[in-house]
Amino acid sequence: MSNQIRASSSLIRRLKQQMSNPAVLIQTRSFTPSEGQRPVIVHKRSLDILHDPWFNKGTAFSMTERDRLDLRGLLPPNVMSTDQQIERFMVDLKRLEVQARDGPTDPNALAKWRILNRLHDRNETMYYKVLIANIEEYAPIVYTPTVGLVCQNYSGLFRRPRGMYFSAEDRGEMKSMVYNWPAEQVDMIVVTDGSRILGLGDLGVQGIGIAVGKLDLYVAAAGINPQRVLPIMIDVGTTNDKLLKDPLYLGLQEHRLDGDEYVSVIDELMEAIFTRWPNFEDFQSKWAFKLLQRYRYKYRMFNDDVQGTAGVAVAGLLGAVRAQGRSMIDFPKQKIVVAGAGSAGLGVLNAARKTMARMLGNNESAFDSARSQFWVVDAKGLITEDRENIDPDAKPFARKVNEISRQGLWEGASLVEVVQQVKPDVLLGLSAVGGLFSKEVLEAMRGSTSTRPAIFAMSNPTNNAECTPEEAFSIVGDNIIFASGSPFKDVDLGNGHIGHCNQGNNMYLFPGVGLGTLLSGSRIISDGMLQAAAECLAEYMTEEEVVKGKIYPSISSIRNITKEVAAAVVKEALEEDLAEGYRGVDARELQRFNQEELLEFVELNMWHPEYPTLVYRNE
Ligand SMILES: NC(=O)c1ccc[n+]([C@@H]2O[C@H](COP(=O)([O-])OP(=O)(O)OC[C@H]3O[C@@H](n4cnc5c(N)ncnc54)[C@H](O)[C@@H]3O)[C@@H](O)[C@H]2O)c1
Ligand SMILES: O=C(O)C[C@H](O)C(=O)O
Ligand SMILES: [Mg+2]
Known part of the structure; x- marks a missing residue:
């Protein structure tokens, strides 16, 4: 026997001895314990384990192990086998090129997202430095529209968790789970239940991407300290059949909770985080208003889709009045057709009506008369008082039947018919239906009585926009005002003039x-x-x-x-x-503080991405 072989066999003997001696700690890679494999003692817990490539098992941590290591809530709820993990990774690896498309604008959007995401995981300061310095270029990658694509492909893209996951399975545990979040202080939380992600429908647990993307803007735009933000996904199941059947889906594979059961889960989550500060995002409209009413005077929270969108839309609508060379005070004279009566559409309608009422004297009759400036069209057409089972939140905007019959309209009239008869100043879409402002609808807008008709195609992401700026400018005319929820390029009108494409997105508020x-x-x-x-x-x-x-x-x-x-x-x-x-x-x-001092106070409290000097103290 050669020396070398003798040496290695003695090494193996020694190793065998060590393995059978529990007092000896061997730090090995922490594969799922199989029979005969001894536990590995770790001196870490929580995120420190997930961020350690030696110990991390990602979604394969069992529920008991998650509890033991304070990991509960830090991972998507579905526990995966190692084989499933590998399969998920391989499927994603193979589809990289095929999926790297987000409409014609940027074929490499997803690949760019991955590179930025890796930087985010490695070095937050550098990540936000890059994002802030190039916000125009990279907001469409970390936020709308690419974030929609990221949520759709989340099962494949998931690498390192970010934020917290609560699920219907965690009932009774949430109050203790919040302590698994390692940061002592949290200034900003964005919560989603994944039920309506942009215009992409119910994406279940994959909706966490939207909370992460929104918080990126809280950091980049508002200077919230990234160590104090927390994205939260509350997984109460999904209605998405594809996800319910997908073996690689990371969320609860159960039908979405509803009714009192749903509310009690959200109540528990809110109570668990009540000292902190949630911002609600991308909840389906069925619950958006109810939850907002339930919590808005109890907790420091708002619903971005209802309230953020409303503010941005009202600001844009006032801008459109000014663009006609008129004073903002003329806003109550505008005729506005809104396509879409969900959380966003109704939020805008309520805010626009209140703004008009304030301009008209802020009394009941002003509020009542402002109602007649709006025509609301949803999936079933024009909403009137004749609508069966009308959504109570839409009811205040239902047109009176005798009033609209004088206008040559009726319950359920189509969008084209409404635009033809009303000849509105503004056509605003929050329908999530791409191309809804068809050639016929835009041709009908040519009959607008406004000197400068406005078209707001506010649905996200890009493919859900009700029309493109090219379509709007070429069909309705060069003089229009155009805004879209997702970014589009300005349009060259061919005569040395530019058709400006505004981004009407709640990110401004x-x-x-x-x-x-x-x-x-x-x-x-x-x-x-x-x-x-x-x-x-x-x-x-x-x-x-x-x-x-x-x-x-x-x-x-x-x-x-x-x-x-x-x-x-x-x-x-x-x-x-x-x-x-x-x-x-x-x-x-x-x-x-005077105005200048107030601005200075705000500025001083905004986080800037600079490396601090680090000093080690063992306390
Ligand atoms: N730009 C922004 O800042 C902003 C903000 C919030 C939401 N949004 C977008 O608005 C869209 C809608 O969001 P939501 O929460 O209100 O969704 P939602 O599902 O609650 O509402 C959609 C509404 O559109 C209506 N609709 C469906 N098909 C229609 C059709 N053919 N014609 C007319 N109406 C139709 C539905 O009846 C419903 O009333 C999404 O695409 C979202 O991305 C944009
Ligand atoms: O996320 C966005 O880009 C805007 C808005 O909150 C939406 O739901 O579409
Ligand atoms: Mg939203």
């Missing part, structure tokens, strides 16, 4: 509403604070810009807009006596 509320210390987010945010955005645009058709600012200035919006929110909270101050600056001190 939610970061500032969040930051302003945080810095004011207000315990709730009032209608007035949201209104102040919307007015600030509307006033941000100069007369010159608006006349050129620019009704929303460029995203490259989002940090500055957010600062202004936040200051407006703080000011309103002070006026309403809701402000309680922030970190040593109490309400009285805030009250003494």
